Amino acid sequence: ESDDDGGYGWFVVAGAFIVQVTTFGTSTGIMQDYYERNTFRHIPNIQLQLSATGTLMEVMIHIMGPLVQIVSSRYGIKAVLVLGTMLTSLGLELAAFSSEVWHLYIAQGIIFGTGASLLYITALSAPAQWFNRRRGLSQGLVSAGTGIGGLVLPFFMTGFNHTMGAGWTYRIWGLICVGANMVSCILIKEKNSQRVRSKQLGEVFDFSVIRDSNYIIWFLGSITACSGLMIPYFFLPSYVTHLGMSTTDASVFLAALSASNIVGRISVGFIGDKIGRLNAHLIFTTATGISVLLIWTFANSYFSIMAFALTFGYFCSSYIALLSPITVAILGMRKFPTGLTILLLGNGISVLSPSMASALESVINAEPYMVYKMFTGVSYIVGAFFLLALKLKLSPGLFTKV
Numbered sequence: 001e002s003d004d005d006g007g008y009g010w011f012v013v014a015g016a017f018i019v020q021v022t023t024f025g026t027s028t029g030i031m032q033d034y035y036e037r038n039t040f041r042h043i044p045n046i047q048l049q050l051s052a053t054g055t056l057m058e059v060m061i062h063i064m065g066p067l068v069q070i071v072s073s074r075y076g077i078k079a080v081l082v083l084g085t086m087l088t089s090l091g092l093e094l095a096a097f098s099s100e101v102w103h104l105y106i107a108q109g110i111i112f113g114t115g116a117s118l119l120y121i122t123a124l125s126a127p128a129q130w131f132n133r134r135r136g137l138s139q140g141l142v143s144a145g146t147g148i149g150g151l152v153l154p155f156f157m158t159g160f161n162h163t164m165g166a167g168w169t170y171r172i173w174g175l176i177c178v179g180a181n182m183v184s185c186i187l188i189k190e191k192n193s194q195r196v197r198s199k200q201l202g203e204v205f206d207f208s209v210i211r212d213s214n215y216i217i218w219f220l221g222s223i224t225a226c227s228g229l230m231i232p233y234f235f236l237p238s239y240v241t242h243l244g245m246s247t248t249d250a251s252v253f254l255a256a257l258s259a260s261n262i263v264g265r266i267s268v269g270f271i272g273d274k275i276g277r278l279n280a281h282l283i284f285t286t287a288t289g290i291s292v293l294l295i296w297t298f299a300n301s302y303f304s305i306m307a308f309a310l311t312f313g314y315f316c317s318s319y320i321a322l323l324s325p326i327t328v329a330i331l332g333m334r335k336f337p338t339g340l341t342i343l344l345l346g347n348g349i350s351v352l353s354p355s356m357a358s359a360l361e362s363v364i365n366a367e368p369y370m371v372y373k374m375f376t377g378v379s380y381i382v383g384a385f386f387l388l389a390l391k392l393k394l395s396p397g398l399f400t401k402v
Contacts, residue, residue, distance in 0.1 A: 006138070008189075009130025013138050015187030016123035020145030021153070022177045023061075023088065023116040031108075031169070034161045040101060053104045055351060060113030061120055062348035065341035066205075068121045072337075073204040077126060077190055080118050085181040087115025092174030096167040119181060122188065125340055128324045129191040129333065136277050140269020140321040147262035147317075151255060206338045214330050215339060217390040219346055225285050225383025226319055226350040228292070228376035232257070232312055234354040236305075239369050243300055253305055257313035264317030269325075272318075276401035277325045278394070282387040284318035289380030291315060297373050353379075 032050040040046045072080045091112025098104050123142060131138045160169035209215050236257070237250035264284070272280035291311040299305045324340065331339045353375070361371040395402050 005131055005133050007130070009127060009138065009191075011187045012127050012130055012189065013141055015184040016127050016142040017145040018180050018184045019119045019123040019188075020142060021149035022180050023120050024146040024149045031157070031161075031166060034166050035104075039099075039166065043101070046101070049101050050104070053101075053109045055355075056105055056109030057113035057116070058351040059348055060110060061117040062344050062351065064114055064117035065121055065344045067114075068118055069337050069341050070204055071118075072122070077122050077188065078185065080122050081181070081185040081188060084115045084118030084122070085178060085185060088112050088119065088181065089115075089174045089178040091115060092170045092177060096170035096174070098166075119184070121340070121344065123184075124324050125337060126188050126190065128328050128336065134273055135325040135328070136269040136272035136280070136322060137266070138269070139324050140266045140272075143269075143317070143321045144262045144265045146320065147258050147265060151258040151262065205341075206335045209331055209335050209339045209342065212331065214390060214393060215327075217386055217393065218326065218330055219343060221383045221386025221390065222319065222323075222343060223346040223349050224386060225288075225380050226347050227353040227356075228289075228379030228383075229316055229319070229350055230354055231357055231372050231376045232292075232296070232309075235357075235369065235372050236309070239372075240305060242368060243305075245302065249302065253309045256306060257309040260310045260313035261317045264314035265321040267314075268318040268321050272322055272325065277322050277329065278387065278391055278402040281318045281322045281326060282384060282391060284315045285380055285387060286384040288312060288315040288318075289377050289384060292373060292377035292380065297370075297377070 032054065035050055036046055040050070043049070068080055071083065091107050091110075091114075094111065095104060095107035098107060124139075127138050127142055128135060157169055157173065160172060164172075233254070236253060237247070240250040240253060241247060268280050268284055291308060295304065295308040295311060299308050323343065324336075327339045327343065328336050357372050357375040360375065361369070364371050391402050392398075
């Protein structure tokens with residue numbers, strides 16, 4: 001790897017940060033709540049139907065990795081970014097005209113989700129080319145955009161919904177996205193843009209990664225731990241109201257979780273550059289599982305739930321922040337695109353984990369919400385064991401920098 005660290009890469013980080021804000025700032029929950037109370041309030045079981053929009057969008061974001069790799073290998077990442085910008089804006093503008101739930105499935109779920117995938121995966125992979133010593137910090141700064149978008153932008157979308165309605169909210173946000181993402185198209189570029197483009201699929205995908213035992217352990221640990229990631233985001237608000245607190249309290253807890261997540265993503269990137277990225281991820285993953293099993297399990301007051309939200313939000317941040325740096329360290333830059341694509345396909349399982357936990361909750365005779373807590377905590381602890389096995393396989397010393 002080159003000793004050159006950063007330079008123009010910081011502009012790439014800025015462009016990737018913008019992408020993270022725009023793609024994950026589009027809160028399906030805010031729009032779902034508006035449609036439940038207004039446009040589609042007369043339709044039975046509308047909550048379940050509308051929630052499928054967000055699920056479909058998340059699935060598209062994760063499964064489009066092969067398309068991203070094919071297009072970027074043949075035409076470069078600029079083509080991926082431009083196509084992603086067009087599709088995200090088109091999806092939002094079409095969603096503005098939705099008069100049936102299935103319109104949202106197509107516009108926001110499929111079209112926006114596909115465009116968001118093109119932008120998101122490029123934003124994950126591009127900065128890694130420009131950094132070595134500060135690769136963790138740079139990726140942490142990029143991933144912080146997700147937390148900032150999720151924390152700040154829903155408040156603006158709520159205001160637009162109240163004053164102008166959902167249609168104009170989508171139109172305005174679509175225009176904002178196209179403007180912001182055009183800046184990203186300009187800023188983000190490959191470090192070795194003169195490389196020969198791959199024309200054959202056999203040259204695009206390097207499937208030797210699935211014979212790499214280190215990568216397989218990393219893959220299994222990632223999808224296991226990641227299966228617990230979204231459950232608190234989905235069910236903490238209902239858990240709070242189940243305890244008799246208000247919906248305002250629930251919003252405060254989610255905001256606290258998101259805010260601490262931003263700090264965590266930047267922190268773990270910096271810490272990873274100092275003590276080793278896999279070491280940092282192992283520590284954060286273990287702490288996440290402990291926070292669930294020892295805090296959320298017994299949390300039944302405002303302050304104990306706030307303690308969990310802040311702790312979980314901070315420590316659960318490590319996977320997204322260190323996904324690219326650890327994958328590069330295991331596979332090298334040449335195999336990295338294929339490795340990232342397979343990881344994201346596997347992470348599509350995590351999109352279904354809230355539904356899986358909900359199904360278990362409905363059939364297991366236990367204290368309300370206990371299944372969600374155990375599912376989340378055990379997922380992280382088991383994932384941490386995989387990471388520990390990988391660390392010891394890469395370097396026998398427990399305190400060796402990895």
